[in-house]
Amino acid sequence: MSRENVNETAKLVLPNGQEIDLPVAHSTDGYDGVELGKLLSETGFITLDNGFVNTGSVKSQITFIDGDEGVLRYRGYSIEELAEKSTFMEVAYLLMHGELPDFTQLEEFRMGIKYNTELDWDFRKIYEAIPRDGHPMPSIAGAINLLSNYNQSCLDPHDPEQVEKATQVIMGQVPMIIADIYRRLHGMAPMYPRHEYTLVENFLRMMFGSPSQEYELDPELVHTMEVLLILHADHEQNCSTSTVRTVGSANANLFVSVAAGVDALYGPLHGGANQAVLEMLENIRDNGGDADKFMEKVKNKEDGVRLMGFGHRVYKNYDPRAAIVKKHAHRVIDMLGGDELLDIALELEDRALNDDYFVERRLYPNVDFYTGLIYRAIGFPTDMFTPLFSFGRLPGWIAHWREQNADPRSKIFRPRQVYQGETERTYIPLEERQ
Numbered sequence: 368m369s370r371e372n373v374n375e376t377a378k379l380v381l382p383n384g385q386e387i388d389l390p391v392a393h394s395t396d397g398y399d400g401v402e403l404g405k406l407l408s409e410t411g412f413i414t415l416d417n418g419f420v421n422t423g424s425v426k427s428q429i430t431f432i433d434g435d436e437g438v439l440r441y442r443g444y445s446i447e448e449l450a451e452k453s454t455f456m457e458v459a460y461l462l463m464h465g466e467l468p469d470f471t472q473l474e475e476f477r478m479g480i481k482y483n484t485e486l487d488w489d490f491r492k493i494y495e496a497i498p499r500d501g502h503p504m505p506s507i508a509g510a511i512n513l514l515s516n517y518n519q520s521c522l523d524p525h526d527p528e529q530v531e532k533a534t535q536v537i538m539g540q541v542p543m544i545i546a547d548i549y550r551r552l553h554g555m556a557p558m559y560p561r562h563e564y565t566l567v568e569n570f571l572r573m574m575f576g577s578p579s580q581e582y583e584l585d586p587e588l589v590h591t592m593e594v595l596l597i598l599h600a601d602h603e604q605n606c607s608t609s610t611v612r613t614v615g616s617a618n619a620n621l622f623v624s625v626a627a628g629v630d631a632l633y634g635p636l637h638g639g640a641n642q643a644v645l646e647m648l649e650n651i652r653d654n655g656g657d658a659d660k661f662m663e664k665v666k667n668k669e670d671g672v673r674l675m676g677f678g679h680r681v682y683k684n685y686d687p688r689a690a691i692v693k694k695h696a697h698r699v700i701d702m703l704g705g706d707e708l709l710d711i712a713l714e715l716e717d718r719a720l721n722d723d724y725f726v727e728r729r730l731y732p733n734v735d736f737y738t739g740l741i742y743r744a745i746g747f748p749t750d751m752f753t754p755l756f757s758f759g760r761l762p763g764w765i766a767h768w769r770e771q772n773a774d775p776r777s778k779i780f781r782p783r784q785v786y787q788g789e790t791e792r793t794y795i796p797l798e799e800r801q
Contacts, residue, residue: 377401385410396431398423413783423604424780425612429462429766430603437684441601442466450691455567455596456480459538459762462601463769477565479531483539484560484569486547487517494551503548503754504633508626510544511537515622522620524772533621534765541625541761542566545754546573567592570758575746588745591699595741598688598734599756601763603681607631607638608760608767613780615768628764629757638753644676645739645749648708651715656707658714666724676736677719678729688734696737696744703744712740 376388379401387410392400400423407413416422431440439446442461449458453467460468460476468476493513497506514536515522521532543560550557550573558573568584571592576582602608610631615624632638651661664672679686700706716732719725742752771777 379406381410381412392423392426397433407783413785415785419609424609425604425771426774426776427604427767427770428465429770430601430763432603432681434679434681434683437682437687439602439687446598446687447691450594450597453597454565455593455600455759455762456565458597458600462762462766463534479535480539480566481562483535484543484566486540486543490514490517491547491557494547497548497551499552499554501552502633502750503545503552504629504638504757506548507541507545507754507757508629508633510548511541511626511629512623514540514544515620518622522622524615524618524620530621530769530772534769537621537625537765538761539566542570542758543573545751545758546570549574549751549754565589567596587699587702591695591741591745594691594695595738595755596759598691599759601760601766605637606634608763611764611768612771615771616777616780618772621765621768624768625761625764628760632753632757632760638756640675640733640735641739641742641756642749642752643673644712644735645708645743645752647673647675648711648740651711652707656711658711658718662715662718662722662725666722674715674719674730677725677732679731679733682731682733683729685731686733689732689736692734692737692741693732696741699741700744706740706744708743709740712737 375391375393377391379387379389381387387406389406390402392402394400403414414422429442431443432438441449441458442465444461444467449461453461456477457467457473460473464472490510490513493510518533518536521529521536523529547557549555556578558576558578560569560573564572564584567589571584571589572582604612607628611624611628614627615621619627635643651658654661661672662674665674696709700709716736719730719732739749739752742755743749747755
């Protein structure tokens with residue numbers, strides 16, 4: 368039950384003796400906040416919070432995280448229940464519209480996306496300009512930006528019908544763009560979506576199928592992909608979601624805002640972690656496969672040795688998504704013939720969970736630790752791991768953009784700074800400088 372209407376304030380005492388009462392914004396779950404909107408105008412002070420580790424920039428109703436307890440909920444529903452019982456389309460609808468859909472709502476949502484999967488023929492010509500030795504993420508971001516030029520009838524962020532149409536186009540076409548770019552980078556013939564398949568089925572078919580023969584879909588792999596996409600669908604105010612909100616706050620359309628999210632996700636500190644985990648496991652294997660020896664190097668802080676896939680900016684407990692991924696990793700990898708990297712991963716986890724060094728630092732496995740192993744088992748190369756992340760995160764980015772643009776209190780993002788450079792100086796002409 369929200370306590371939003373409770374008239375409560377927090378008193379801030381400043382170094383010059385000034386005092387100011389600031390209103391408290393109550394949450395329905397988790398941290399309350401202190402609203403700082405009038406701090407500058409009434410006192411001349413601002414707050415400084417490097418990395419925004421203690422700053423709430425928005426009020427949102429989409430996703431709740433309790434990092435200490437290892438809790439993740441979309442619109443109030445636990446990630447465990449959604450991953451077990453829902454489809455990716457149901458979760459996408461939930462994030463964007465606030466409630467789980469009934470059968471009619473889900474079918475309309477799915478059909479709207481399904482019939483917006485085909486890309487304009489001229490648009491597909493841009494793939495010819497993509498260098499085959501580059502990472503796919505910049506090409507994906509560029510293609511999404513260009514989509515706005517091919518969909519000029521749905522760019523108004525304040526027209527609900529146009530926003531809904533833009534949502535359908537992005538959800539339908541971005542996965543196809545990811546698959547198209549993959550095929551271009553690997554010299555494969557283009558494929559086209561078919562309406563009898565679900566979005567995830569179409570994506571797998573376009574990634575791994577051939578125009579000359581029917582692609583045989585494995586229901587187990589389709590289900591696993593659905594689960595992974597659900598786990599990545601949203602994660603509150605992370606770097607890429609905050610980027611989408613920042614760009615959208617300028618009234619930028621949904622296409623270019625989502626493209627900005629892709630660019631933020633491309634950063635190795637954000638979206639590239641599952642690729643880094645796989646590279647770490649391969650390095651351990653290539654150096655004899657001794658997990659204990661590697662963990663000792665981590666504890667000794669040896670140069671060039673980093674433990675990837677453990678710890679999280681928010682979670683100080685076991686990432687609830689990691690537990691779900693681990694279960695599916697066992698099932699899928701065993702089904703596809705096993706993987707020695709999984710054995711190494713399990714040894715690393717066992718050591719981390721039973722060694723005081725890692726326990727005291729709360730270095731528990733996060734969602735990235737086992738995800739790359741599943742992608743590898745299905746057949747995705749490592750440079751496709753981050754594009755897969757962006758596919759899954761589409762519903763969250765869209766939901767946050769829509770929530771922000773529907774909020775009459777929204778303002779363009781414009782953080783302040785504490786300036787520590789030179790004070791006013793007199794200009795010296797070039798010929799007089801020594």
